[in-house]
Amino acid sequence: MNVMAWKASMLAMLGLVAALLSYPTALSMAEASLISMPTEDVHRGHAPVVFLAESLTPDYYADSCPDVRGLVRSAVGEALQKDIALAAGLIRLFYHDCFPQGCDASILLAGAESELQMWPNRFLQRAAVQLIEDIRIKVHHACGPVVSCADIMALATHDAVLKSGGQSYLVPLGRLDSLEPAPLSTVSELPLPTFNISQLIEAFESRSLDVTDLVALSGAHTIGGAHCTSYADRFAGEANSNEFVRMLLHNCTTGDIRDKQDLDVTTPNKFDDKYFGNLEAGKGVLNSDMQLLHDPRAMELVKGIAENQWWFWNQFDTSIRKLGQLQGPQGNAGEVRTISCSVPNHKSSNVGEV
Numbered sequence: 093m094n095v096m097a098w099k100a101s102m103l104a105m106l107g108l109v110a111a112l113l114s115y116p117t118a119l120s121m122a123e124a125s126l127i128s129m130p131t132e133d134v135h136r137g138h139a140p141v142v143f144l145a146e147s148l149t150p151d152y153y154a155d156s157c158p159d160v161r162g163l164v165r166s167a168v169g170e171a172l173q174k175d176i177a178l179a180a181g182l183i184r185l186f187y188h189d190c191f192p193q194g195c196d197a198s199i200l201l202a203g204a205e206s207e208l209q210m211w212p213n214r215f216l217q218r219a220a221v222q223l224i225e226d227i228r229i230k231v232h233h234a235c236g237p238v239v240s241c242a243d244i245m246a247l248a249t250h251d252a253v254l255k256s257g258g259q260s261y262l263v264p265l266g267r268l269d270s271l272e273p274a275p276l277s278t279v280s281e282l283p284l285p286t287f288n289i290s291q292l293i294e295a296f297e298s299r300s301l302d303v304t305d306l307v308a309l310s311g312a313h314t315i316g317g318a319h320c321t322s323y324a325d326r327f328a329g330e331a332n333s334n335e336f337v338r339m340l341l342h343n344c345t346t347g348d349i350r351d352k353q354d355l356d357v358t359t360p361n362k363f364d365d366k367y368f369g370n371l372e373a374g375k376g377v378l379n380s381d382m383q384l385l386h387d388p389r390a391m392e393l394v395k396g397i398a399e400n401q402w403w404f405w406n407q408f409d410t411s412i413r414k415l416g417q418l419q420g421p422q423g424n425a426g427e428v429r430t431i432s433c434s435v436p437n438h439k440s441s442n443v444g445e446v
C-alpha cells in the first residue's frame with residue numbers, strides 16, 4: 093500500500109472508530125430515551141437486589157409434565173441443527189434475563205416498556221426469543237399450561253450448552269414468570285464490556301456471584317459473536333502495537349458493520365475451554381474478557397482452566413446453576429404464563445394490542 097492510500101485508510105479507520113464510540117448519540121430520540129448508560133457509581137453502595145433461591149427442585153414437573161426435559165431438548169436440537177448460532181443466542185438471553193432481577197422470563201415480555209427495547213439488550217438474538225415461545229407451545233400442547241417460560245429458558249440454555257459440545261449440568265426447576273418487565277434502572281446494572289476488572293467483580297458480587305463465577309461464566313464467550321460497537325474500546329490504546337487488535341480493527345473497517353466477530357477465535361462454535369487459552373495469548377475480543385487477566389485470582393483461574401477442561405466443566409456447572417437460581421427481592425413470585433411467553437396472563441385479553 094502506498095503512503096497516500098495508507099493515510100486515507102487510517103483516516104477512514106479513525107472516523108469509523110469515532111462513530112463507533114459515539115454510537116448511542118447517533119440514535120433517534122425515541123431510541124435515546126430508552127438508553128441509560130450506567131455511570132461508574134452504578135454498582136457502588138447498594139445492597140444486593142438479587143439472591144440465590146433454594147426452593148427449586150429437579151423433579152418439580154415429575155407429575156404435571158414428566159417429559160418436559162425431553163420435549164425441550166428435542167426442540168432445541170432441531171432448531172440448532174438449522175442454525176447453530178442460536179445456541180449463543182439462547183445462553184446470552186438467559187444471562188440477560190437472570191442478572192437484572194432473577195430468572196423470571198421478564199426478558200421475554202413484549203411492548204414499549206419491555207426489556208428487549210432497552211439499550212443493554214439491543215443485540216440479543218430475537219430468533220432465540222421466538223424459539224422459547226415455539227418450545228412453550230409444544231410443551232403446553234403436551235402437558236397443558238403448567239411449565240413456566242422461565243423454566244423453559246433454563247432448560248433450553250442447558251441444551252444449547254450440551255448441543256454445542258459442553259457438558260450436562262443439573263437444572264433444578266420451579267421458577268415462576270414475572271408479571272412485569274424489569275425496570276431500565278435494573279437492566280442497566282448488567283456489566284458493560286468497557287468495565288475494568290474491579291467493576292466486573294463488583295457487578296457480579298451485587299448478584300451473589302463471586303470472582304470464580306465471573307471467570308467461569310465469562311467462559312460462555314467460547315461461542316457466539318460481538319458487533320464492532322461492543323469492542324471498539326479495544327482500538328483506543330493498543331491498535332498499533334498488537335497484531336490481534338489490528339486484525340479486529342481491520343475487520344471492523346473493511347467488513348459490514350453488522351457482521352459479528354467470533355468471541356472465541358480458535359473454536360468459535362464449540363463449547364470448550366479454548367476461550368481461556370485465547371485470553372492468555374492476548375486474543376480475547378471484548379475488553380471485559382481481557383480484564384480477567386488483571387486480577388490475580390481471576391488470572392489463576394484463567395490459567396488453570398486453559399490447561400484443564402474438566403476444571404471448566406466443573407466450575408461452569410456450579411456457576412451456571414447459581415446464575416439460574418437468582419431471584420429478585422420479591423422471591424419466587426409470579427405465574428406460569430399461559431397464552432404466550434411475551435404476554436403476562438392479566439394482559440392476555442389484550443393480546444392483539446401488545
Ligand code: HEM
Binds near residue numbers: 285
Ligand atoms: C462478565 C460480564 C459480561 C459482559 C461485559 C458481556 C458482554 C457481552 C457483549 C458486549 C457481547 C457481544 C454483543 C454483541 O455485540 O452482539 C456478548 C456476547 C455474548 N455473551 Fe456476554 N458478557 C458478559 C457475561 C456473559 C455471561 C455471564 C454469559 C452467559 C453465561 C454471556 C454469554 C454471551 C454469549 C453466549 C454471547 C454471544 C451472543 C451471540 O452470539 O448472540 N456473557 N457479551
